[in-house]
Amino acid sequence: MRRYRIxxxxxxxxxxxxxxxxxxxxxxxxxxxxxxxxxxxxxxxxVKDVEVVVVGSQVAVGVQLRSELQGVAxxxxxxxxxxxxxxxxxxxxxxxxxxEAALMRKVRTAVEQGExxxxxxxxxxxxxxxxxxxxxxxxxxxxEIADRLNISIHPVMSHRKNITHKxxxxxxxxxxxxxLLNNLLDQSDVTL
Amino acid sequence: MSALLSKDMKIVELIDLxxxxxxxxxxxxxxxxxxxxxxxxxxxxxxLSSDMFLMLCQIYLSADVxxxxxxxxxxxxxxxxxxxxxxxxxxxxVLLHSIESGVERVLKACDRKQSLIVRKFYDDYADExxxxxxxxxxxxxxxVERVIAGLQGEVSIEQSMANHSxxxxxxxxxxSIIIKYLPESCPTAERYELLCxxxxxxxxxxxxxxxxxxxxxxxxxxLEKELAL
Numbered sequence: 001m002r003r004y005r006i007x008x009x010x011x012x013x014x015x016x017x018x019x020x021x022x023x024x025x026x027x028x029x030x031x032x033x034x035x036x037x038x039x040x041x042x043x044x045x046x047v048k049d050v051e052v053v054v055v056g057s058q059v060a061v062g063v064q065l066r067s068e069l070q071g072v073a074x075x076x077x078x079x080x081x082x083x084x085x086x087x088x089x090x091x092x093x094x095x096x097x098x099x100e101a102a103l104m105r106k107v108r109t110a111v112e113q114g115e116x117x118x119x120x121x122x123x124x125x126x127x128x129x130x131x132x133x134x135x136x137x138x139x140x141x142x143x144e145i146a147d148r149l150n151i152s153i154h155p156v157m158s159h160r161k162n163i164t165h166k167x168x169x170x171x172x173x174x175x176x177x178x179x180l181l182n183n184l185l186d187q188s189d190v191t192l
Numbered sequence: 193m194s195a196l197l198s199k200d201m202k203i204v205e206l207i208d209l210x211x212x213x214x215x216x217x218x219x220x221x222x223x224x225x226x227x228x229x230x231x232x233x234x235x236x237x238x239x240l241s242s243d244m245f246l247m248l249c250q251i252y253l254s255a256d257v258x259x260x261x262x263x264x265x266x267x268x269x270x271x272x273x274x275x276x277x278x279x280x281x282x283x284x285x286v287l288l289h290s291i292e293s294g295v296e297r298v299l300k301a302c303d304r305k306q307s308l309i310v311r312k313f314y315d316d317y318a319d320e321x322x323x324x325x326x327x328x329x330x331x332x333x334x335x336v337e338r339v340i341a342g343l344q345g346e347v348s349i350e351q352s353m354a355n356h357s358x359x360x361x362x363x364x365x366x367x368s369i370i371i372k373y374l375p376e377s378c379p380t381a382e383r384y385e386l387l388c389x390x391x392x393x394x395x396x397x398x399x400x401x402x403x404x405x406x407x408x409x410x411x412x413x414x415l416e417k418e419l420a421l
Contacts, residue, residue: 084375168372173313174365180309181373187305 004029004107005049010056010077011036015096019054019077019103026104038068042127052107054094057082062183065089067124073111085183125166130184132159137176137185197250199232199242206231206249213249215396219278220245220271244268247407248275251399259402261410269411273336276408279400280325287393288318294386298370301377310369317362324359328404336412344419349412353404360401363394 006029010016016034023029032050035041038059052073055065057080065074066089076082076090087093092110094103125133128149135145142160146153164170167178179185196209203226207213222238235242243263251257295314299307332352335345367390370383 084377088376168368169365170361171365173316174362174369177309177313177365177369178373181306181369181375187309 002028004052004111006031006052006054006107007041007044007047007050008034008054008077009036009038009041009059010034010054011058012056012079015056015077015079019094022100022103023054023107026100028104029107038063042068052111054107055090057086060086060090064124064130064182064184067126067130070124073107073113075107075110083183125163129159129163129166132156133163133175133179134185136160136163136172137179137190139172139190196253197231197246199235199246200230203229203231203234210253212252215279215282216245216248216252216275219275219282220248221274221278238271239267240271241265241268244271248403251402257402259406261407261414264407264411269336269340269408269415272403272408272411273333276400276403277329277333279396280329283393283396284322284325287389287396288321291386291389291393292318294382294389297382298374298378298386301379302375303377306375310374313369314366317366320357320362321359324357327355336408339412339415339419342419345416348416349409353409360394360397363390363397366390367394 006023008016008020008031010019020031020034023031029052033044033047035044038055041053050072052075053069054075054077055069056077060076060082065086073092074090075092075094076086078093078095082093090110091113092106094106098106131149132145135148140148142153142156146156149156163175167175169175169178176185176190180187180190197206207217220238220240222234226234229237231245232242235245241264247259247263251259292314295311299310302310332349335347335349335352338345339349367387370387370390374383
């Protein structure tokens, strides 16, 4: 039987350990690591070949899950009300009231789904491009962005070129709309 | 000028090539029916040169045209101005209205926050377009009239044209937002309809800009030079 290598990203230790032990007990899963945040997951060391990431729903608020979690099946662990935007970016959803069988079944379907999900190889922005985009939307000039991110102005310009290429949007106003629609930015952050 | 178009061809043949030329007739206020009249006959009736008329048609027919303004003469500039003015009226009175109600229909089903964001983007853009056209109506066209009347201006047409902003980029942005990023909840048929209008606006603005830059500006610059002598 296929065994899935699973990582869990969830700040609540109780929930994370609970899900981990149920998954492990199924005999079909190896829970290889647990992280409190997406940042910690991104910085992981020595943990390779993760196939499935189970993400707590608070973690998923306001982030582009698809670009944070590339090349893996994403299963949302629903503990709160979840936005439609988030649901569209995941391959499966488990509810904290699901029983053991349902939980493992959903992971399996998610992996199959992930293998066919068109979003998996989408042209999403990289993390750095997102940082730049957010500052552009806040109205900063290239020089200010370079200072803020501690890089020189050339990479800022090339990030901007990539952002326009990937999104199809040139104007600052248009990029702001993109950032807001994708929840990269809150409306209060920009002078609309 | 392309070999396809000639002043001897019948108007009906010209229109049969592509309906893209229809705005030229409408904006020059040429009344139907055309019967079997040729290009030359129709132009004669309205007092403009076939060269200018065919130049405008050619611009609407193909993507890369380099208009030869040395062919133009006399009253052509006045007709050109009339033409540009009619284009402005079409943008402000017809197309922008149609796009505006299209935006409204598309956004009706979106959630409030998203709808406000996109709505604001469009409204700002529409204001920009109106301001751009207004500047031409209030500053550039009256200046051209003065040059036609033989009065020497204190600025030049090249300076005045350089002053005004590009209004094509944001239509493209709007298009990308609608094709790629508006949520599924926005109604599909309305979205396609709006896209058609946006493409129409973008293509027409591009032609319009070409006419201003490659026909109007050199014609007026030539007159300015003659006045300065």
